[in-house]
Amino acid sequence: xxxxxxxxxxxxxxxxxxxxxxxxxxxxxxxxxxxxxxxxxxxxxxxxxxxxxxxxxxxxxxxxxxxxxxxxxxxxxxxxxxxxxxxxxxxxxxxxxxxxxxxxxxxxxxxxxxxxxxxxxxxxxxxxxxxxxxxx
Amino acid sequence: xxxxxxxxxxxxxxxxxxxxxxxxxxxxxxxxxxxxxxxxxxxxxxxxxxxxxxxxxxxxxxxxxxxxxxxxxxxxxxxxxxxxxxxxxxxxxxxxxxxxxxxxxxxxx
Numbered sequence: 001x002x003x004x005x006x007x008x009x010x011x012x013x014x015x016x017x018x019x020x021x022x023x024x025x026x027x028x029x030x031x032x033x034x035x036x037x038x039x040x041x042x043x044x045x046x047x048x049x050x051x052x053x054x055x056x057x058x059x060x061x062x063x064x065x066x067x068x069x070x071x072x073x074x075x076x077x078x079x080x081x082x083x084x085x086x087x088x089x090x091x092x093x094x095x096x097x098x099x100x101x102x103x104x105x106x107x108x109x110x111x112x113x114x115x116x117x118x119x120x121x122x123x124x125x126x127x128x129x130x131x132x133x134x135x136x
Numbered sequence: 137x138x139x140x141x142x143x144x145x146x147x148x149x150x151x152x153x154x155x156x157x158x159x160x161x162x163x164x165x166x167x168x169x170x171x172x173x174x175x176x177x178x179x180x181x182x183x184x185x186x187x188x189x190x191x192x193x194x195x196x197x198x199x200x201x202x203x204x205x206x207x208x209x210x211x212x213x214x215x216x217x218x219x220x221x222x223x224x225x226x227x228x229x230x231x232x233x234x235x236x237x238x239x240x241x242x243x244x245x
Contacts, residue, residue, distance in 0.1 A: 010161055035190065035220045042192045046160045095229030099203040099212065107228055108193040114227050 005061040008049050008080060016045055016062060023064040024074050029136050037074065037134050040115040043108035044078060044087065044130060052082025052128065073117070073135040079127045087130060088113075088121045138162065140187065143169055149180040149242070150206065155187030158195035167198045170206065178207040182240055186216035191224050199230065215240045 004019050006012040020041050024034055048060055060080040067073035093106040113119060118133040139162040140155030150173055158166065181202050203212055212234045214225065225231050 013159075013161055032220060036223075038190065039192055039224060042159060046192075046194070093228075096232075097229075099200050099230065099233045100208050102200045102204075104197050104200065107196060111193055111224065111227055 002065055003061060003063045005059050008053055008058045008060045008082070010046070010049055013042065013045060013049070017041060019062060020064050020076060024136075027066055027072075027074055027136060029074065033134060033136055036115045037076075040112040040132070040134070041076065041078075043112045044132075047087060047090075047108060048078065048080050048082070048085075048128070051085055052080045054083065058082055067133050067135075070133075071135045073133050075131070075133050077129065077131045079129050081127050084123050085128055086121045086123070088119065139166060141166060141169060143172075145173065145176060145178070148177055149182060150176075150178050150202075150210075151182050151184065153184040153187075155189075157190040158188060158198075159190065159192045160194040163192075163194035163198050166195070167201055170198065170202050173202075173206045176206070178210050180213060180242060181207060181210050182213040182215060184215045184240070185218070185221060188217065188221050191221050193228070196224070196228050196230060203233075211235060213237060213240065213242075 002023055006016050017038055021034060021038060024037060052058060058081060060078060063077040065075055067075040087109050090109050091106055092110050093103065116132040117135050120131050122129045138156050139158050142153040144151050183199065199212070203210065214234045214236045216238055217225065
């Protein structure tokens with residue numbers, strides 16, 4: 001399993017997404033899935049970067065590898081040691097609202113959930129752990 | 137990859153050309169550019185997106201910002217978007233509120 005640790009900062013976002021991209025290319029992901037998982041990962045990582053460490057600098061780690069179970073797929077696990085934050089409890093946006101009435105926020109994680117085939121959240125040993133799978 | 141951005145205001149039509157990637161790292165700079173249009177007379181906001189390869193929610197939020205701050209009554213156009221970009225627009229439900237065209241035709245809506 002390939003694992004990397006990064007400062008939880010926007011400056012590292014590109015490196016994080018490139019790492020996931022590389023693993024997915026090795027697993028034979030097509031262009032559409034590369035695009036969609038990049039989107040799902042970006043939305044999740046940006047949320048962690050913005051909310052996990054409100055008063056300090058922290059890190060996050062990414063495991064990215066072949067899904068162990070089921071149909072061929074990519075497994076991504078993201079851990080941070082920030083404040084407890086269950087992204088799956090984040091309120092979903094009302095996507096039927098016209099643009100002029102839209103509230104800013106919530107859209108990112110909504111997209112992550114739309115794109116990924118499986119997603120779970122756990123708080124364990126002082127860490128937020130999000131695990132997700134995209135079938136290839 | 138960087139975002140490529142060109143913007144001009146042509147008789148009430150804001151023409152915005154996007155290329156590359158529009159993501160959380162460059163959306164704030166894009167939003168700053170769009171602020172130049174606040175207070176101007178804008179009836180159409182046109183995003184030319186043929187060369188846009190990627191968009192994330194941060195980019196969608198800037199499009200929503202454009203509508204809310206530049207022209208509440210302006211018509212928003214999305215021109216020539218690639219399928220992957222169009223998929224994100226559709227997932228977010230914004231396609232219902234935009235005029236989506238292969239090439240810009242301001243006579244039809």
